Amino acid sequence: MVSRNNSNRSLLLSTTLASVLLVALISFAYTVFAAQPAFAEDAQLVATTPAETDSTNFTDVVAEQPRKAKYTTVSEIKLNKTRGSIKNNGKLKLEAALVPVDPTLPIKRTKVTWSVSKPKIARVSEDGVVQGKRTGTVKVTATAANGVKATATIRVKVNKAKMAKRIPVLTYHRICSDKAKRNVYDYTNTAISASLFKRQMQWLKSNGYHTVSTEEFADWRIEGAFLPKKSVLITIDDGLYETYHVAYPILRKYNLKATSFVIGIHVPKKTAEYNPSVWWDRYMGRDAIREVRKEYPNLEFQSHTYNMHHRYGEYGVAKYWSRSSIDADFEKNAKYGFTSIAYPFGHTSQHLLASVRENPDIRIGFGYMMYHPATRTSPRYNIPRFKVFGDGGLGGFKSIVRTAG
Ligand SMILES: [Zn+2]
Numbered sequence: 487m488v489s490r491n492n493s494n495r496s497l498l499l500s501t502t503l504a505s506v507l508l509v510a511l512i513s514f515a516y517t518v519f520a521a522q523p524a525f526a527e528d529a530q531l532v533a534t535t536p537a538e539t540d541s542t543n544f545t546d547v548v549a550e551q552p553r554k555a556k557y558t559t560v561s562e563i564k565l566n567k568t569r570g571s572i573k574n575n576g577k578l579k580l581e582a583a584l585v586p587v588d589p590t591l592p593i594k595r596t597k598v599t600w601s602v603s604k605p606k607i608a609r610v611s612e613d614g615v616v617q618g619k620r621t622g623t624v625k626v627t628a629t630a631a632n633g634v635k636a637t638a639t640i641r642v643k644v645n646k647a648k649m650a651k652r653i654p655v656l657t658y659h660r661i662c663s664d665k666a667k668r669n670v671y672d673y674t675n676t677a678i679s680a681s682l683f684k685r686q687m688q689w690l691k692s693n694g695y696h697t698v699s700t701e702e703f704a705d706w707r708i709e710g711a712f713l714p715k716k717s718v719l720i721t722i723d724d725g726l727y728e729t730y731h732v733a734y735p736i737l738r739k740y741n742l743k744a745t746s747f748v749i750g751i752h753v754p755k756k757t758a759e760y761n762p763s764v765w766w767d768r769y770m771g772r773d774a775i776r777e778v779r780k781e782y783p784n785l786e787f788q789s790h791t792y793n794m795h796h797r798y799g800e801y802g803v804a805k806y807w808s809r810s811s812i813d814a815d816f817e818k819n820a821k822y823g824f825t826s827i828a829y830p831f832g833h834t835s836q837h838l839l840a841s842v843r844e845n846p847d848i849r850i851g852f853g854y855m856m857y858h859p860a861t862r863t864s865p866r867y868n869i870p871r872f873k874v875f876g877d878g879g880l881g882g883f884k885s886i887v888r889t890a891g
Contacts, residue, residue, distance in 0.1 A: 557594035561587045563628050563636035571641040572608065572618035574648060575702075575712045580614040580638055582628040595631035602626050606709055608642050618642035619711035644712040652859040652891045653703065655719040655852065655871040657828075658683070660726050661733040666762035667876070678876035680732050686874075686883045687740045690718065695887060697743040700788055700826045704849040707862055707869070716890050719860075720744040721852065721871065723790060723828060725753060726767060730774040731760040734785055743784045746770070747828040747852075750792035750819045789824035789848075791815055802833035809837040816845060828852040834868065842867050859889040 562585040570578050582598045600610040607622035616626055621644045627637045660677040671677035690697065696717045698706075703719050705711035720737075722729050725748030737744050748770065757771035778785050792815045794803050804812070827842060832854025842851045856870030864870060872886045 555588070555591060558586045558588040558591040559595075559632045560584045560593055560630040560634045563598070563630055563634055565628060565636050565638050568636075568638045569640075570616075570638060571643065572616065573643050574645060574714060575618050577618075578616045578640060580610075580616060580626060580628065582614065582636065584630060597631050599629045600626065601629070606711070608640060609705075616640055618644065619705055619709065620644055646712075648712075648714060650706065650713045650715050650717045650890070652861055652889060653698070653706070653713065653717045653719060654859040654886055654889045655703075655721060655869060656886060657854060657871045657873050658720070658722045658733070659724055660728050661722065661736075662728045663732055663760070663762045666728075669763060670765040671876075675875040675877045676873075678874065680736065682876070682879065683733065684736050685880050687736055687742055689880060689884065690742065690887065691740045695890070697784075699743050699784075699786055700745050700850065701786075703860075704826065707850060707860065707864065707866060710862065718887055718890055721747060721828065723747045723854075724767075724795070725749055725770045725787075725790065727757050727760065727770050727774070730757055730770045730778070734778060734782070737785055738782050741784070743786075745786050745788050745826075747788050747790035748775070749790045749795045749830075750822070752795075787822070787824075789819050789822070789827040791827065791830055792818040795830040797831070802829070802831040804829060804833050804838045805835050807835070807837065809841060812837050812841045816841060820847065824848070826850045826852065828871070829854065829868075832856070832871075839867055859891075 564583040564585060566581040566583075567578075570580075572578050580600070584593055584596060584598070586593050598614070600612065600614050602608055602610050602616070603625040604622060607620050607624045608616050608618050608626070610616045610626050614628065616624075619642065621642060623639060623641050625637050626640055627635055629635045658678060660671065661680065661683045662671055662677050664679045664681050667677055667679035694716055696714050698713055698717050698719050700719065700721075702711070702713060706713045706717075720742065722733060722744060725746055729746050733744070752767075752769040753775070754769060754771045755773070757774040758768050775787055779787070791804075794807070794812075794815055796803055798806055807815075825847060827848055827850075829838065829851065834851075834853070839851070842848050850869060851867035852871055853868045854871050855873050857872055858870050859872075860869050874886065875882055
Protein backbone atom coordinates (compact mmCIF):
# COMPACT_ATOMS: atom_id res chain seq x y z
CA MET A 487 0.00 0.00 0.00
CA VAL A 488 2.81 2.37 0.89
CA SER A 489 4.40 1.95 -2.52
CA ARG A 490 1.18 2.58 -4.42
CA ASN A 491 1.16 6.05 -6.01
CA ASN A 492 -1.53 8.67 -5.78
CA SER A 493 -3.05 8.24 -9.22
CA ASN A 494 -3.50 4.53 -8.51
CA ARG A 495 -5.05 5.42 -5.21
CA SER A 496 -7.61 7.78 -6.72
CA LEU A 497 -8.39 5.33 -9.50
CA LEU A 498 -8.92 2.63 -6.89
CA LEU A 499 -11.00 4.98 -4.79
CA SER A 500 -13.29 6.00 -7.59
CA THR A 501 -13.64 2.41 -8.84
CA THR A 502 -14.43 1.18 -5.37
CA LEU A 503 -16.87 3.99 -4.68
CA ALA A 504 -18.53 3.38 -8.00
CA SER A 505 -18.97 -0.31 -7.25
CA VAL A 506 -20.32 0.42 -3.78
CA LEU A 507 -22.83 2.87 -5.25
CA LEU A 508 -23.82 0.42 -7.94
CA VAL A 509 -24.34 -2.37 -5.44
CA ALA A 510 -26.30 0.00 -3.20
CA LEU A 511 -28.48 1.04 -6.12
CA ILE A 512 -29.18 -2.56 -7.07
CA SER A 513 -29.99 -3.40 -3.48
CA PHE A 514 -32.34 -0.47 -3.31
CA ALA A 515 -34.06 -1.60 -6.48
CA TYR A 516 -34.45 -5.06 -5.04
CA THR A 517 -35.79 -3.73 -1.77
CA VAL A 518 -38.37 -1.52 -3.43
CA PHE A 519 -39.46 -3.57 -6.42
CA ALA A 520 -38.99 -7.14 -5.43
CA ALA A 521 -39.82 -6.40 -1.80
CA GLN A 522 -38.14 -9.54 -0.60
CA PRO A 523 -36.65 -9.00 2.83
CA ALA A 524 -34.18 -11.87 2.43
CA PHE A 525 -32.76 -10.35 -0.71
CA ALA A 526 -32.61 -6.93 0.86
CA GLU A 527 -30.52 -8.27 3.71
CA ASP A 528 -28.20 -10.04 1.33
CA ALA A 529 -27.78 -6.94 -0.80
CA GLN A 530 -27.05 -4.80 2.20
CA LEU A 531 -24.41 -7.26 3.26
CA VAL A 532 -22.78 -7.04 -0.13
CA ALA A 533 -22.86 -3.26 -0.04
CA THR A 534 -21.15 -2.96 3.33
CA THR A 535 -18.72 -5.82 3.02
CA PRO A 536 -15.79 -4.01 1.33
CA ALA A 537 -15.51 -1.30 3.97
CA GLU A 538 -15.71 -3.79 6.81
CA THR A 539 -13.32 -6.48 5.68
CA ASP A 540 -10.86 -4.92 3.29
CA SER A 541 -8.41 -3.29 5.64
CA THR A 542 -5.61 -3.06 3.09
CA ASN A 543 -6.44 0.10 1.24
CA PHE A 544 -10.08 0.98 1.44
CA THR A 545 -10.85 2.10 4.98
CA ASP A 546 -7.92 4.45 5.45
CA VAL A 547 -8.65 6.18 2.14
CA VAL A 548 -12.37 6.55 2.73
CA ALA A 549 -12.41 7.19 6.48
CA GLU A 550 -12.70 10.85 7.27
CA GLN A 551 -10.82 10.61 10.53
CA PRO A 552 -7.47 8.79 10.63
CA ARG A 553 -7.49 5.75 12.90
CA LYS A 554 -5.71 6.39 16.17
CA ALA A 555 -2.31 4.65 16.15
CA LYS A 556 -1.79 1.94 18.73
CA TYR A 557 1.81 1.14 17.91
CA THR A 558 4.91 2.89 16.72
CA THR A 559 8.06 1.80 14.89
CA VAL A 560 11.79 1.91 15.56
CA SER A 561 13.67 5.14 14.88
CA GLU A 562 17.07 4.00 16.13
CA ILE A 563 18.86 1.03 17.69
CA LYS A 564 21.27 1.60 20.55
CA LEU A 565 23.81 -1.13 21.20
CA ASN A 566 25.34 -1.72 24.63
CA LYS A 567 28.75 -1.53 22.89
CA THR A 568 29.90 -0.37 19.49
CA ARG A 569 33.42 -1.79 19.92
CA GLY A 570 34.69 -4.88 21.61
CA SER A 571 37.20 -7.68 21.49
CA ILE A 572 37.14 -11.43 21.93
CA LYS A 573 40.01 -13.78 22.72
CA ASN A 574 40.16 -17.31 21.31
CA ASN A 575 36.61 -18.62 21.17
CA GLY A 576 35.41 -16.29 23.90
CA LYS A 577 31.96 -14.76 23.73
CA LEU A 578 30.56 -11.26 23.87
CA LYS A 579 26.91 -10.44 24.39
CA LEU A 580 25.48 -7.53 22.43
CA GLU A 581 22.22 -5.97 23.57
CA ALA A 582 20.06 -3.91 21.24
CA ALA A 583 17.76 -1.25 22.76
CA LEU A 584 15.05 -0.09 20.35
CA VAL A 585 14.23 3.61 20.37
CA PRO A 586 10.55 4.24 19.39
CA VAL A 587 9.49 6.96 16.93
CA ASP A 588 6.66 7.90 19.30
CA PRO A 589 7.80 7.29 22.89
CA THR A 590 4.21 7.16 24.18
CA LEU A 591 3.41 4.04 22.14
CA PRO A 592 4.75 0.48 22.19
CA ILE A 593 6.77 -0.82 19.22
CA LYS A 594 4.80 -3.33 17.21
CA ARG A 595 7.55 -5.54 15.80
CA THR A 596 10.44 -5.79 18.25
CA LYS A 597 12.39 -8.56 16.54
CA VAL A 598 16.07 -7.84 15.94
CA THR A 599 18.09 -9.82 13.40
CA TRP A 600 21.84 -10.20 13.93
CA SER A 601 24.45 -10.70 11.23
CA VAL A 602 28.25 -10.57 10.85
CA SER A 603 30.24 -9.15 7.94
CA LYS A 604 32.78 -12.03 7.92
CA PRO A 605 31.32 -15.33 9.12
CA LYS A 606 34.77 -16.97 9.08
CA ILE A 607 36.05 -14.57 11.76
CA ALA A 608 33.08 -14.79 14.16
CA ARG A 609 29.51 -15.98 14.41
CA VAL A 610 26.55 -14.31 16.07
CA SER A 611 23.61 -16.14 17.61
CA GLU A 612 19.95 -15.17 17.24
CA ASP A 613 20.12 -13.37 20.56
CA GLY A 614 23.28 -11.36 19.85
CA VAL A 615 26.03 -13.51 21.37
CA VAL A 616 29.20 -13.07 19.30
CA GLN A 617 31.71 -15.92 19.31
CA GLY A 618 35.20 -15.71 17.84
CA LYS A 619 36.61 -18.20 15.32
CA ARG A 620 39.76 -16.70 13.79
CA THR A 621 41.93 -13.63 14.18
CA GLY A 622 40.41 -10.61 12.44
CA THR A 623 37.83 -7.84 12.72
CA VAL A 624 34.12 -8.13 12.00
CA LYS A 625 31.19 -5.80 11.92
CA VAL A 626 28.18 -7.16 13.78
CA THR A 627 24.89 -5.63 12.68
CA ALA A 628 21.55 -5.55 14.46
CA THR A 629 18.60 -4.92 12.12
CA ALA A 630 15.09 -4.01 13.30
CA ALA A 631 11.95 -5.25 11.54
CA ASN A 632 11.59 -1.91 9.70
CA GLY A 633 15.19 -2.02 8.43
CA VAL A 634 16.82 0.34 10.96
CA LYS A 635 20.36 -0.85 11.71
CA ALA A 636 23.19 -0.45 14.21
CA THR A 637 26.71 -1.86 13.94
CA ALA A 638 29.45 -2.84 16.39
CA THR A 639 33.07 -3.51 15.44
CA ILE A 640 34.48 -6.59 17.15
CA ARG A 641 38.11 -7.71 17.07
CA VAL A 642 38.89 -11.39 17.44
CA LYS A 643 42.33 -12.56 18.52
CA VAL A 644 43.14 -16.24 18.44
CA ASN A 645 46.18 -17.89 19.99
CA LYS A 646 46.86 -20.85 17.73
CA ALA A 647 49.10 -22.52 20.32
CA LYS A 648 46.01 -23.02 22.48
CA MET A 649 43.94 -24.48 19.68
CA ALA A 650 42.72 -28.11 19.63
CA LYS A 651 44.67 -30.48 17.38
CA ARG A 652 42.72 -33.63 18.21
CA ILE A 653 39.05 -33.87 19.13
CA PRO A 654 37.54 -37.20 20.17
CA VAL A 655 33.99 -37.72 18.92
CA LEU A 656 32.08 -39.99 21.30
CA THR A 657 29.16 -42.16 20.20
CA TYR A 658 26.42 -43.28 22.53
CA HIS A 659 23.19 -45.04 21.63
CA ARG A 660 20.86 -45.98 24.46
CA ILE A 661 21.41 -44.08 27.68
CA CYS A 662 18.78 -45.76 29.88
CA SER A 663 17.72 -45.83 33.51
CA ASP A 664 19.73 -48.09 35.84
CA LYS A 665 16.68 -50.29 36.23
CA ALA A 666 16.33 -50.73 32.44
CA LYS A 667 20.04 -51.47 32.12
CA ARG A 668 19.80 -54.13 34.85
CA ASN A 669 16.54 -55.70 33.74
CA VAL A 670 16.35 -55.48 29.95
CA TYR A 671 19.60 -54.21 28.46
CA ASP A 672 22.17 -56.07 30.50
CA TYR A 673 23.04 -58.19 27.45
CA THR A 674 24.25 -55.31 25.28
CA ASN A 675 27.18 -52.94 25.64
CA THR A 676 25.36 -50.49 23.36
CA ALA A 677 23.17 -49.51 26.33
CA ILE A 678 24.70 -47.49 29.14
CA SER A 679 23.17 -46.81 32.53
CA ALA A 680 22.12 -43.32 33.60
CA SER A 681 24.38 -43.42 36.65
CA LEU A 682 27.47 -44.28 34.60
CA PHE A 683 26.63 -41.62 32.00
CA LYS A 684 26.20 -39.13 34.81
CA ARG A 685 29.61 -39.98 36.31
CA GLN A 686 31.19 -39.55 32.87
CA MET A 687 29.58 -36.16 32.31
CA GLN A 688 30.53 -35.03 35.81
CA TRP A 689 34.11 -36.10 35.15
CA LEU A 690 34.21 -34.11 31.88
CA LYS A 691 32.94 -31.05 33.66
CA SER A 692 35.28 -31.23 36.65
CA ASN A 693 38.34 -31.94 34.49
CA GLY A 694 38.05 -28.87 32.30
CA TYR A 695 36.75 -30.48 29.12
CA HIS A 696 34.83 -28.41 26.65
CA THR A 697 31.91 -29.91 24.71
CA VAL A 698 31.27 -28.57 21.21
CA SER A 699 28.41 -28.49 18.71
CA THR A 700 28.67 -30.10 15.26
CA GLU A 701 28.63 -26.59 13.79
CA GLU A 702 31.65 -25.56 15.87
CA PHE A 703 33.32 -28.84 15.04
CA ALA A 704 32.70 -28.31 11.29
CA ASP A 705 34.09 -24.76 11.52
CA TRP A 706 37.22 -26.15 13.18
CA ARG A 707 37.69 -28.96 10.66
CA ILE A 708 36.71 -27.05 7.50
CA GLU A 709 37.60 -23.44 8.20
CA GLY A 710 40.34 -23.72 10.80
CA ALA A 711 38.20 -21.95 13.42
CA PHE A 712 39.48 -21.91 16.97
CA LEU A 713 38.42 -24.55 19.45
CA PRO A 714 40.30 -24.97 22.72
CA LYS A 715 42.37 -28.01 23.64
CA LYS A 716 40.35 -30.59 25.62
CA SER A 717 37.39 -30.22 23.24
CA VAL A 718 35.04 -33.19 22.91
CA LEU A 719 32.07 -33.81 20.64
CA ILE A 720 29.35 -35.96 22.23
CA THR A 721 26.97 -37.71 19.84
CA ILE A 722 24.00 -39.95 20.60
CA ASP A 723 22.75 -42.07 17.71
CA ASP A 724 19.28 -43.22 16.66
CA GLY A 725 17.05 -40.67 18.46
CA LEU A 726 15.74 -43.23 20.97
CA TYR A 727 13.29 -41.85 23.50
CA GLU A 728 15.82 -42.47 26.29
CA THR A 729 17.83 -39.58 24.81
CA TYR A 730 15.00 -37.31 25.88
CA HIS A 731 13.93 -39.02 29.10
CA VAL A 732 17.33 -39.98 30.51
CA ALA A 733 20.28 -38.27 28.76
CA TYR A 734 18.76 -34.82 28.27
CA PRO A 735 18.28 -33.97 31.99
CA ILE A 736 21.86 -35.06 32.74
CA LEU A 737 23.35 -33.00 29.89
CA ARG A 738 21.30 -30.07 31.06
CA LYS A 739 22.38 -30.47 34.67
CA TYR A 740 26.05 -30.15 33.67
CA ASN A 741 25.34 -27.66 30.90
CA LEU A 742 27.04 -29.77 28.22
CA LYS A 743 26.57 -29.78 24.47
CA ALA A 744 25.63 -32.92 22.56
CA THR A 745 24.20 -33.97 19.21
CA SER A 746 21.41 -36.45 18.67
CA PHE A 747 21.43 -38.17 15.26
CA VAL A 748 17.80 -39.00 14.47
CA ILE A 749 16.32 -41.42 11.93
CA GLY A 750 13.62 -39.39 10.18
CA ILE A 751 11.12 -42.19 9.52
CA HIS A 752 11.08 -43.30 13.17
CA VAL A 753 10.23 -39.92 14.68
CA PRO A 754 6.62 -40.14 15.97
CA LYS A 755 4.37 -37.20 16.63
CA LYS A 756 4.42 -37.73 20.38
CA THR A 757 7.03 -39.19 22.68
CA ALA A 758 5.82 -42.13 24.76
CA GLU A 759 6.07 -42.08 28.55
CA TYR A 760 9.25 -43.70 29.78
CA ASN A 761 8.93 -47.37 30.67
CA PRO A 762 12.12 -49.04 31.96
CA SER A 763 10.64 -52.53 31.58
CA VAL A 764 10.12 -52.73 27.81
CA TRP A 765 12.94 -53.87 25.60
CA TRP A 766 11.78 -52.70 22.20
CA ASP A 767 12.85 -49.44 20.61
CA ARG A 768 10.86 -46.30 21.19
CA TYR A 769 11.82 -42.99 19.66
CA MET A 770 11.84 -39.35 20.56
CA GLY A 771 8.84 -37.57 19.04
CA ARG A 772 8.48 -34.26 17.29
CA ASP A 773 7.05 -32.81 20.52
CA ALA A 774 10.25 -33.60 22.44
CA ILE A 775 12.50 -32.34 19.64
CA ARG A 776 10.56 -29.10 19.47
CA GLU A 777 10.74 -28.68 23.23
CA VAL A 778 14.49 -29.33 23.44
CA ARG A 779 15.26 -27.04 20.52
CA LYS A 780 13.47 -24.27 22.35
CA GLU A 781 14.51 -24.97 25.94
CA TYR A 782 18.04 -26.27 25.56
CA PRO A 783 19.65 -25.73 22.13
CA ASN A 784 22.88 -27.22 23.50
CA LEU A 785 21.33 -30.57 22.65
CA GLU A 786 21.01 -30.41 18.89
CA PHE A 787 19.50 -32.70 16.27
CA GLN A 788 21.20 -33.91 13.11
CA SER A 789 20.62 -36.56 10.46
CA HIS A 790 21.05 -40.31 10.79
CA THR A 791 19.27 -40.52 7.38
CA TYR A 792 15.55 -40.68 6.80
CA ASN A 793 15.16 -44.39 6.17
CA MET A 794 18.55 -46.01 5.68
CA HIS A 795 18.91 -47.40 9.17
CA HIS A 796 18.37 -51.05 8.30
CA ARG A 797 20.43 -53.83 6.81
CA TYR A 798 20.42 -56.24 3.94
CA GLY A 799 22.35 -59.11 5.53
CA GLU A 800 25.59 -57.86 6.99
CA TYR A 801 25.60 -54.33 5.62
CA GLY A 802 23.46 -51.25 5.92
CA VAL A 803 21.32 -50.52 2.87
CA ALA A 804 23.65 -47.65 1.96
CA LYS A 805 25.99 -50.28 0.46
CA TYR A 806 23.35 -51.36 -2.06
CA TRP A 807 21.16 -48.37 -2.77
CA SER A 808 21.40 -46.43 -6.03
CA ARG A 809 22.36 -42.81 -6.10
CA SER A 810 18.79 -41.75 -6.87
CA SER A 811 17.34 -43.71 -3.92
CA ILE A 812 19.90 -42.10 -1.62
CA ASP A 813 19.13 -38.63 -2.99
CA ALA A 814 15.40 -39.26 -2.50
CA ASP A 815 16.07 -40.26 1.13
CA PHE A 816 18.01 -37.02 1.68
CA GLU A 817 15.19 -35.05 0.12
CA LYS A 818 12.76 -36.33 2.76
CA ASN A 819 15.01 -34.98 5.51
CA ALA A 820 15.75 -31.66 3.83
CA LYS A 821 13.02 -29.72 5.64
CA TYR A 822 14.66 -30.27 9.04
CA GLY A 823 17.69 -28.14 8.18
CA PHE A 824 20.30 -30.71 9.14
CA THR A 825 23.91 -29.70 8.49
CA SER A 826 25.64 -32.97 9.35
CA ILE A 827 25.04 -36.68 9.00
CA ALA A 828 26.12 -39.86 10.80
CA TYR A 829 26.02 -42.91 8.54
CA PRO A 830 23.93 -45.79 9.91
CA PHE A 831 26.32 -48.49 11.23
CA GLY A 832 29.12 -46.33 9.82
CA HIS A 833 28.53 -48.01 6.46
CA THR A 834 29.11 -45.90 3.39
CA SER A 835 29.27 -46.40 -0.34
CA GLN A 836 30.57 -44.45 -3.27
CA HIS A 837 27.03 -43.24 -4.01
CA LEU A 838 26.33 -42.24 -0.42
CA LEU A 839 29.55 -40.28 -0.08
CA ALA A 840 29.00 -38.59 -3.45
CA SER A 841 25.46 -37.66 -2.45
CA VAL A 842 26.64 -36.16 0.85
CA ARG A 843 29.53 -34.31 -0.80
CA GLU A 844 27.25 -32.75 -3.40
CA ASN A 845 24.54 -31.81 -0.90
CA PRO A 846 24.89 -28.08 -0.21
CA ASP A 847 23.19 -28.38 3.21
CA ILE A 848 25.46 -31.05 4.68
CA ARG A 849 28.79 -29.70 5.89
CA ILE A 850 30.30 -32.79 7.45
CA GLY A 851 29.77 -36.59 7.73
CA PHE A 852 30.52 -38.93 10.63
CA GLY A 853 31.70 -42.55 10.55
CA TYR A 854 31.59 -45.00 13.45
CA MET A 855 33.78 -47.40 15.47
CA MET A 856 37.02 -45.92 14.16
CA TYR A 857 38.73 -45.44 17.55
CA HIS A 858 40.90 -42.43 17.01
CA PRO A 859 40.30 -38.75 17.58
CA ALA A 860 39.45 -36.43 14.71
CA THR A 861 42.13 -34.09 13.44
CA ARG A 862 42.01 -31.19 11.04
CA THR A 863 43.04 -33.62 8.28
CA SER A 864 40.46 -36.33 9.03
CA PRO A 865 38.27 -37.05 5.98
CA ARG A 866 35.63 -34.35 6.09
CA TYR A 867 32.87 -36.74 5.04
CA ASN A 868 34.01 -39.63 7.19
CA ILE A 869 35.03 -38.20 10.56
CA PRO A 870 36.12 -40.95 12.98
CA ARG A 871 34.02 -41.62 16.05
CA PHE A 872 34.61 -43.73 19.17
CA LYS A 873 31.90 -45.97 20.53
CA VAL A 874 31.46 -45.56 24.29
CA PHE A 875 30.70 -49.03 25.62
CA GLY A 876 28.09 -49.56 28.29
CA ASP A 877 30.44 -51.92 30.13
CA GLY A 878 33.52 -49.73 29.71
CA GLY A 879 33.00 -47.95 33.03
CA LEU A 880 34.58 -44.62 33.82
CA GLY A 881 38.05 -45.94 32.96
CA GLY A 882 37.18 -46.78 29.36
CA PHE A 883 35.58 -43.38 28.98
CA LYS A 884 38.64 -41.54 30.35
CA SER A 885 40.97 -43.37 27.98
CA ILE A 886 38.89 -42.17 25.04
CA VAL A 887 38.49 -38.58 26.21
CA ARG A 888 42.20 -38.25 27.03
CA THR A 889 43.04 -38.56 23.34
CA ALA A 890 41.93 -34.91 23.13
CA GLY A 891 44.77 -32.45 22.67
ZN1 LIG B 1 22.39 -45.95 14.40
